[in-house]
Amino acid sequence: MKYGAAPYPHAIKPVRSKHITYITLNNHLKKKLEEWCDYGVEVMVKKNTYDFTEHGGYDSIRENFFIRDSDIVIARTTRIIPQKRLDRDIYLLNRLNQLFSQNDIDRKVFLFVAGDPDENRPYYQELNTLAKKLSVESFIKFVGPLSHKSMLSVGDATTIEDLYYSCDLVSFLTSWDYDSYGNPVGEAISNRRCYITTSYEYYWEVYGQYGFEAPVLKISEENDCLPDEAFVKDLYLLINNRKLMNDIARRNFFIGKRLLSDNSANILDLTCHEERMRDTVVVSVVVPVYNETDRIREVLLSLFNQKTHDGLIAHDGYELIFVDNNSTDDSVDKINTFKFQNPSLDIFLIHESIQGVSSARKRGMDYASVRSKARDSRLGAQKKHYIVSADADCIVDPYWLHALIEKMVEENGDIGTCNYYYNEEAFRNRPNLFREIQKTLRCREVSFSLFGGFPDGKGFAVERTLYDKVGGIEIFYQLSNGRFVEHLSDDWDFGIRVIAEGGKPVYARDSRVEINSRRVDTMLDEVISGTAYGQDGIIIMKDVRPGKEKQWSTLYDTTPAQSQQVWCYSIKDYVPKNIVLPALLNPQILLDDITVRHFFTAPVADCLYQRIHEIMRDSGIIDFKPIHAYKTPAYRLYFEFRDEIFSAMRRAIGDDIGFPPPLPECFDVVKPEDFERFVYYFCEDRESGEAHNYFANGGVF
Structure with a gap:
């Protein structure tokens, strides 16, 4: 609306050129721009992104205004123009303070507005008149336009980040026809603050559809109203429940980190103060994840419900690090839901954009190593720390982690391997095939007992100092169909380098992992022909999810000749x-x-x-x-x-x-x-x- 009503008589119409690409912030604006230009220009959608690294070093501005920690501060970072509807914030300020007073609660609600009062002086004066009328002028602080910390050029001036750091929630009660992205909402999410908003025209497309949680004032083109009592009540209940506010802010943060992160400043996710490693943690379990929605909750439960003897591996002694490798299903949502339902165990979710389980495993193990070293530096002492690999489709036994770490501690092992098995019930009607599988696993038991064995991504542990000494997981590449793809030997070759550096391998027989039978089920023909993982020297990872590769509707047993x-x-x-x-x-x-x-x-x-x-x-x-x-x-x-x-x-x-x-x-x-x-x-x-x-x-x- 800053350019007038459509068809925007004061805006310069885009010109058609092969050298120019035009960008909008959402699909609705893309369609409007294309229509205005008679579909003669190329228009792409590029959503805004935000920095989720939480650099810290912000200053609270509450003391400057004599505001107590128990009081509520609502931040509004906006242009002071009618379309922003700051009258809604002033009305809300009045009602919330009334409710505190009526309920005899010694708390106040303050509104901080960061914007230029001179941009539209009549509207600014109108807002002051309304505040005086509603007797809330002393609770409103017009702090003038603020810059982002990254844009600050001189002195120690207050920044937008300082305001977000000082506030309890961010307001975005804009009008229905607000015609942009809604940066304050994204900034609130990335700064771990709750927000309130209206259901303005683009809210669903930009934020609402992705599951962000917030009190939303329902408005429409016909009913662009003041906050109703239902909205006021919901907000009043929220600001009186600090735990709920923190939980919502954390959930929004993790969704936003996946959808809205600029990534350029979020390479290792290592700077979140609230997510630093606990002093008592001795194990980080790394789990690469790619589209495991059917299995992930069962895997989570098996990792969460680990048992121990003598308190060796309790919930405060290990953490889970899930590495999302570009999942397109709801695996990530299920992990986040589980995380917030089970706060007793530290669960982290990070992202690896390079497709491949090797890259995802390396990403998670590097993350664990750097965080544990940062913890040691903070404590001023180096602690033994074990980095463990697990798979997102394999179930671990209740004493899996205890038995693995106990064996490594007892024998002073540097790299430890687990024991694997298949669920016999999955092969109930396939005795021939199961017999050959069992023979292979019996051979594995003997050789691993003799030599300690080599790691497999389904379950192994390495002591952090040895992990760092050999340079961590190394990614190998091979040519397949004319392009470079990851060579699936990262875990195996990593074990070789650890042992070659003098690391001691140990085999934890009682640390058991149930292998998902789908690894055999979905490609039994390739198993029989010996091409399950490629051929002609190319080793590839097959997608073994039902429906993605050939899946037999009735799983069949092998004949004697096939078994052999x-x-x-x-x-x-x-x-x-x-x-x-x-x-x-x-x-x-x-x-x-x-x-x-x-x-x-x-x-x-x-x-x-x-x-x-x-x-x-x-x-x-x-x-x-x-x-x-x-x-x-x-x-x-x-x-x-x-x-x-x-x-x-x-x-x-x-x-x-x-x-x-x-x-x-x-x-x-x-x-x-x-x-x-x-x-x-x-x-x-x-x-x-x-x-x-x-x-x-x-x-x-």
Whole structure:
């Protein structure tokens, strides 16, 4: 309306140009502008954003006006013009003070107006007349126009942030035809303050539809009225309930952080004073989340209801950090709802815009590390702190966290792995398939007990100093269909780097995680064919949510032939990574560790030790930590020692482990004396990816 009524005779009409893009703040204005310009210009919608980092350092201005902490301050940051309807605020001020007086409550309500009285002097005088008429002129403070702190050029002048810091709520009781975005509402949300508003023409589009909570004065084009008694009563009840105001402000803050954050100043979410790490917290559990609405509450409950012995891991001893990885469902809303329903446990929700579970896990673990270091700095002492990874579709057992941390503490472990299982009921009509899964998990139990094992995102812990020492989670990339995508080895390679740096791995057998059966259910064909996680050397994350990938309406069991094929792919992936690799990274255990020598037998352990050093010498490799350094030697050792390894597994696990799967057909014509040489060529083949395909390319169970 500042340009007059439509069609805006005093505004300059946009011109059509390929060099110019016009921006509006909401879709309704976009349509109006396009219509006015006969649809001849390109118009985009760019909503306003706000800084959610809470820099602090603001000053309370209450003392300057002799206002007590128990009194209520309403802030109105606005132009002082009729369209803003400040008469509503003055009327509201009158009614709220009357109610306090009638109820014999020693509190007062003050209104601070930040705006230029000279912009429309007659309207300013009209407001003063109304205030005098309603006997509230002493409760209204016209403080003049204020700048944002970032725009301040001289001195220690009061800023808009100071006013928001000093107030209890922000008012935006503007007229129906208010034709802009509504910055004071967004600023109130980002400053953790409640707000009140009218249902002006664009409120629903800009704020209302997203679930922000506030007393809203219902108005319309025909009824642009003063606050009614129902609105006054609702607001009176709100300002007399400090806890409710804080809860609403916090809920709005987290919704706003996701929708309205400018992100440029919100990279690590580390500066929220109210969200600093508790002094008693020793564990941060990081959970990447992407569209898990069907499962997330069950996961939350399992993480919330952790049990403990001797107070090792109570609610004040651990925190949950959820990393939203661009979810498009209501997973985030469910996490926020759960958070506010269960204040006894610290639950944080941060965002990672780069799509991929590796990036999301890194984001959360970095966040936990920096916050714990900030806590230590504040306390002046370094505390043991464990960063734990969990999955948003896997349920943890009641003593999962206790057993994991207890094991790490008892054995002074630097990286700890969990025990996994599937719910047998999910495979009640698929006994053949479940039998092969159980065989793989039995193998895992033996190897992890021997070597400590390698971390899996479904559940592992690392001590913070080791996390920082190796540089945290590292993101690897690979080419898939002509573009770079994340390589799904971040957890595995992270464990290798921790162990290579001298970190001690431990296996917590009693720390149990139930794996979601959908990982098998939704891609059983790929499990049988050994392509569950890609092929030709490309390891990819499949979306295993029902409906996103092929889902059988009736889950079927594998035939005996399919069961054997499933087992072959699973065990071929398992052995190089879990039996060979631990020895490859630390050959000395083959000589020094009695249990390892007993597993292999002493002669085999000695031969394996010698062969590892021959490969190191012949290949010129002295460091097997990088992914492309350890894969080829691990594959070669599997082929060369497969009979001895399977013999050891049959002794330790059971005869049903059987014998090594058939060799690739290309070896049918290879002479025994040439076998070792052609194994090298097969494992070194970078072009075809045959070795990767043979070893099932990333695992099945």
